[in-house]
Amino acid sequence: MELQSRMTVYAAFVGVLAMMGGIVYYASLDNVDLEQVEIELTNVELRDIDTINNQAEFNVIFLVKNPSDKTFTVSLIEYQLYGDGMLLGSGQYSTTDISMPGRAAFFPGVEVPLKNIFVLNKSEVDSEIYQSAIENRINGFSAEGIITTESTWSISEKEFKTGF
Numbered sequence: 001m002e003l004q005s006r007m008t009v010y011a012a013f014v015g016v017l018a019m020m021g022g023i024v025y026y027a028s029l030d031n032v033d034l035e036q037v038e039i040e041l042t043n044v045e046l047r048d049i050d051t052i053n054n055q056a057e058f059n060v061i062f063l064v065k066n067p068s069d070k071t072f073t074v075s076l077i078e079y080q081l082y083g084d085g086m087l088l089g090s091g092q093y094s095t096t097d098i099s100m101p102g103r104a105a106f107f108p109g110v111e112v113p114l115k116n117i118f119v120l121n122k123s124e125v126d127s128e129i130y131q132s133a134i135e136n137r138i139n140g141f142s143a144e145g146i147i148t149t150e151s152t153w154s155i156s157e158k159e160f161k162t163g164f
Contacts, residue, residue: 033068034149034156037106039077040065041162042113044141049134054122056134060091062114062162064147066106072149073103074114079145081118082163083138086129091118091143100150140164 043061050056060081064074077093093116095103104112122130132138142163149156 033070034072034151034154035158036066036068037072037074037147037149037156037158038065038067039063039147039160039162041141041143041164043164044081044083044118044138046134046136047117056120056122056130058118058120058133060116060118060143062093062116062143063111064106064114065111066108069108070151071105071107072151073100073105074147075103075150075155076148077114077116077145079143082142082144083129083133084140085142086126088120088129088133089118089124091116100152106149 040063041060042063043059045059045061047057047059060079062077066072073095075094075096079091079093081088081091093114104114106112120130120133129138140163142161144159144161146157146159149158
């Protein structure tokens with residue numbers, strides 16, 4: 001009887017390990033799909049100028065595309081924003097404080113624009129580039145950074161570089 005109970009425990013243990021292995025394998029398949037995410041900087045527009053604090057706010061819009069067969073969410077976009085090739089500063093789009101069911105779902109084949117507010121501080125950039133930015137005289141914007149996508153089982157980070 002003792003041998004039979006040991007065999008039952010052993011079989012249960014092997015079953016749990018096999019199930020965990022299956023989950024890890026399934027999750028690794030998700031990573032391939034999550035890494036297919038495409039991100040494009042589509043617009044940067046002046047929103048507000050704060051002359052007291054010497055800051056300007058811009059709406060930064062990324063178009064995120066899901067060419068894969070898996071549904072995912074975007075939890076984080078960390079980026080460096082450039083204007084006419086000069087670094088303007090760092091920005092971040094984040095939904096990490098929102099549970100997955102509350103985030104925008106990126107279904108297969110969907111494109112969703114994500115808007116973020118970027119704050120440009122006059123003290124952190126060259127005064128000429130700041131003046132060009134607030135007078136809408138920047139000819140081209142670009143961004144580079146990391147986009148983090150999540151599905152039920154997986155998280156993936158992908159580097160990007162985009163501009164117009």
